[in-house]
Amino acid sequence: xxxxxxxxxxxxxxxxxxxxRQFSTLKSALLSxxxxxxxxxxxxxxxxxxxxxxxxxxxxxxxxxxxxxxxxTALKLVAGITKPTIGTVxxxxxxxxxxxxxxxxxxxxxxxxxxxxxxIMLGLTKKEITKRFDEIVEFxxxxxxxxxxxxxxxxxxxxxxxFAVAIHVDPDVLLVDEVLAVGDEGFTHKCxxxxxxxxxxxxxxxxxxxxxxxxxxxxxxxxxxDAGEKKAEGDPTRVVGxxxxxxxxxxxxxxxAADEKAKQDAGGAGQAAPSGPVAAExxxxxxxxxxxxxxxxxxxxxxxxxxxxxxxxxxxxxxxGEQMRVILGVKAAAPVRDFVFGIGLFxxxxxxxxxxxxxxxxxxxxxxxxxxTVTLTVDSLDLVEGTYKLDVAVHKRDGAPxxxxxxxxxxxxxSRIKDGGIYRPKHRWDFSTAIKFKPPx
Amino acid sequence: xxxxxxxxxxxxxxxQSLVARDLKARYRGSMLGFFWSxxxxxxxxxxxxxxxTYLLENRSQDTQPYAxxxxxxxxxxxxxxxxxNEVTGSLISGGNLIKKVLFPAExxxxxxxxxxxxxxxxxxPILAAFMWWYGVVPNWPQLPWFFVIVAVQLLFTIAxxxxxxxxxxxxRDVKDLVSNLLxxxxxxxxxxxxxxxxxxxxxxxxxxxxxFSHLAISYQEVLFFDGGFGHWLWLLALGGASVVLFLAAYWxxxxxxxxxxxxx
Numbered sequence: 001x002x003x004x005x006x007x008x009x010x011x012x013x014x015x016x017x018x019x020x021r022q023f024s025t026l027k028s029a030l031l032s033x034x035x036x037x038x039x040x041x042x043x044x045x046x047x048x049x050x051x052x053x054x055x056x057x058x059x060x061x062x063x064x065x066x067x068x069x070x071x072x073t074a075l076k077l078v079a080g081i082t083k084p085t086i087g088t089v090x091x092x093x094x095x096x097x098x099x100x101x102x103x104x105x106x107x108x109x110x111x112x113x114x115x116x117x118x119x120i121m122l123g124l125t126k127k128e129i130t131k132r133f134d135e136i137v138e139f140x141x142x143x144x145x146x147x148x149x150x151x152x153x154x155x156x157x158x159x160x161x162x163f164a165v166a167i168h169v170d171p172d173v174l175l176v177d178e179v180l181a182v183g184d185e186g187f188t189h190k191c192x193x194x195x196x197x198x199x200x201x202x203x204x205x206x207x208x209x210x211x212x213x214x215x216x217x218x219x220x221x222x223x224x225x226d227a228g229e230k231k232a233e234g235d236p237t238r239v240v241g242x243x244x245x246x247x248x249x250x251x252x253x254x255x256x257a258a259d260e261k262a263k264q265d266a267g268g269a270g271q272a273a274p275s276g277p278v279a280a281e282x283x284x285x286x287x288x289x290x291x292x293x294x295x296x297x298x299x300x301x302x303x304x305x306x307x308x309x310x311x312x313x314x315x316x317x318x319x320x321g322e323q324m325r326v327i328l329g330v331k332a333a334a335p336v337r338d339f340v341f342g343i344g345l346f347x348x349x350x351x352x353x354x355x356x357x358x359x360x361x362x363x364x365x366x367x368x369x370x371x372x373t374v375t376l377t378v379d380s381l382d383l384v385e386g387t388y389k390l391d392v393a394v395h396k397r398d399g400a401p402x403x404x405x406x407x408x409x410x411x412x413x414x415s416r417i418k419d420g421g422i423y424r425p426k427h428r429w430d431f432s433t434a435i436k437f438k439p440p441x
Numbered sequence: 442x443x444x445x446x447x448x449x450x451x452x453x454x455x456x457q458s459l460v461a462r463d464l465k466a467r468y469r470g471s472m473l474g475f476f477w478s479x480x481x482x483x484x485x486x487x488x489x490x491x492x493x494t495y496l497l498e499n500r501s502q503d504t505q506p507y508a509x510x511x512x513x514x515x516x517x518x519x520x521x522x523x524x525x526n527e528v529t530g531s532l533i534s535g536g537n538l539i540k541k542v543l544f545p546a547e548x549x550x551x552x553x554x555x556x557x558x559x560x561x562x563x564x565x566p567i568l569a570a571f572m573w574w575y576g577v578v579p580n581w582p583q584l585p586w587f588f589v590i591v592a593v594q595l596l597f598t599i600a601x602x603x604x605x606x607x608x609x610x611x612x613r614d615v616k617d618l619v620s621n622l623l624x625x626x627x628x629x630x631x632x633x634x635x636x637x638x639x640x641x642x643x644x645x646x647x648x649x650x651x652x653f654s655h656l657a658i659s660y661q662e663v664l665f666f667d668g669g670f671g672h673w674l675w676l677l678a679l680g681g682a683s684v685v686l687f688l689a690a691y692w693x694x695x696x697x698x699x700x701x702x703x704x705x
Contacts, residue, residue: 082702
C-alpha cells in the first residue's frame, strides 16, 4: 500500500457556540493568541470528536453524513483553512479545494482578470495560468463572455468559472464539497469525467457529498461521520448501506413519535370519544374533507395500530414492493354483531390512494367480543417513494362509527428508483435486438 | 513566524495582482476612471489651500508659498490615513477568502496599504506641478532621501495595519476608534503648520513622540525647505523602530491568524 495522502490523527475541532468575543481583554489578545479565555463546555460546540482516518495516495475517498455531522469541518481541516483543536492533520502534496467556488472573484473586473487572480490565489504562477487559460475558459464554456465583468454572469456561469479554475490547478489532492450541483446536466457530466481523469492519473480525491449513488459508484473508500464521530469506514457500498439504514431508523423513530403525538392530540381513546349524528354521517365521500382526528361511539375500540414488515418487525419505513402488514388491536366491551373494518390509504397531501372495508369485500359480520386482532396484509406495497397516511375504522354497516382514526397513522415508503406518481405497477421492459443498453455499472 | 514571513515573499505575485485588481475595480464604471486618482489629491489641495490662504490667512513667513508647504506633508498623510481607515475592515470584507480558501491573511492589509501608496504616487505629479507653478525648487542633493522617507512610512504603516486589522476582527470597535484617533492625530502632527514655529516650541516634546511628525518634517525639509536635511537621524531612528514594530506586529498577527477563519 502506498503512503497516505491525507492523515487525520485523533482530530477534534471545537467551535465557539456564540459569536461573542474570544478574548477577555485587549491585553490578552495582544499578548498571545492562545491564552484564549477557557471556554465553558456549554459555550462550545464540538464539530469533530476524535476522528482518525487515512486516505492512501490515488484513492477516491467519500465522506457521507447528515447535515451538521462535521463533513465540511473535516474538509476545511484538510484544506488547512482551520486548525484542529486537538490532533494532527497531515496532507502530502498540492491541494486544491472545491469548497466555495469563485470565492475570490471580484465582481467589477472581467472574467479573464479574475481567472488570473483566482489562479494565483490557488497557487499557480502567471505563466502556468497563461498556458492553461484557453483550456479553463473552454471548460467553463465562457469563451464569449470571458471579457465581461463577472457581475454580469449568471450564478451558473460564475460557478462554472470557479470550478474550471480550481480543477486546472492540477493538484495532487482534490477536495470536493458538494459542488457537483453547480451546472446543468451536461456540465455535471463534464465534471465527473474530469474527476475520472484525475483518478486515472493517480490523484487523490476527497469527496464530501449527499449524493450516495456517487459515493458508491465513484469512491474506493468512504467514511461516515455522524455528529462529529466516525461511525463507519471502508468499502463505500457497505458504509453507504449502514448510513442509509441509520437514516431509515431515525426516520422510523421520527414517524413513530409523530404517530404517538397525533394519537394523543386526537383526545382520549374511543371510550371517551363523543358520538352523535355528526360523527355518524361519515362515509368515504366526505372523508376527503375531514381533518385528522378520532371519533366514534366506542362500542368497539381500536386500541392499537401497528405496522409490520414481512418478518413481523414493527416499522414505519417500508421499501417499495415489500410486504406490509397493518395490525389492529380491537376491543369490544359488549358483544357486537354489526361491524365493518375499513382502511383508507392517502398520500401526504391528502389524495386517496386506496380504500376498502370488509363490507365492500362482502364479508358479513357475525360476532365480536373481548380483545381481538385484525391483520391486513399487503403482499407487495407497490407505491413510489413518499409519506403515506392511513385511516382505520370500525363502524356499523350503515356507517355509524364505533371508532374512527382519521389520518392518524403514518408510514414511509422508500425506493432506490425515483419514479413519479403514486402507484408503481409491477412492470418490466423488453427490447428487440436493435436496441442496446450499456451493462449496469 | 519566520517561515510565514518567508512565505510572504512568495506571495508578491498575488499581492501585485490584488493591488492592480483593486485599482482597476475601484474606478470601473466611473466616467473619469483613473483620472480620479489625480483629481482627488488636486481637489484636496485646492480646498485646503482656499481655507488656509484665504479664509484663515496664514501669515507665517516660513511656510510661504503655503499651498506647497501644506501639500508636501498632506499628501503622505492622506496615504497614511486612508490606509489605516481601510485596513480595519480589510480582513472582515475579505472574510470569504479567509474562510473558504487557503489564503495568507496578511496579504489583505498589505494590499490595502500598497493600493493607497499607488494613489499617493499618482498625487506626486500634482505636487510637482504646484512646486513648479510657485517656483519652489526641491532640495536636489537631498532628494534621494525622499525614497527613504517613503520606505519608512510604508513599513510603519504596514506594521500598524497588521495589528489594527487583526484586532478589528475580534474588536469591531477598533474601526471607529481608529478613525477618530486619526482625526486627532492629523491636527497633532505638524502638517498644516510648521513645527519649528515660535508658537509651538512648548510642544516640541510631543512632536518628538509622534512618529508621523518625523515623517512630515522629513518630507517638508527635503521637498520644501532650502538647506540641509537636518532631521535624518530622527528618520533613521524611526526606520529602525519601524522594523522592530513590523516584526512585533507580524508576531501578533501570526498568533491571531488561526482565529480569523472563525471570527470574521
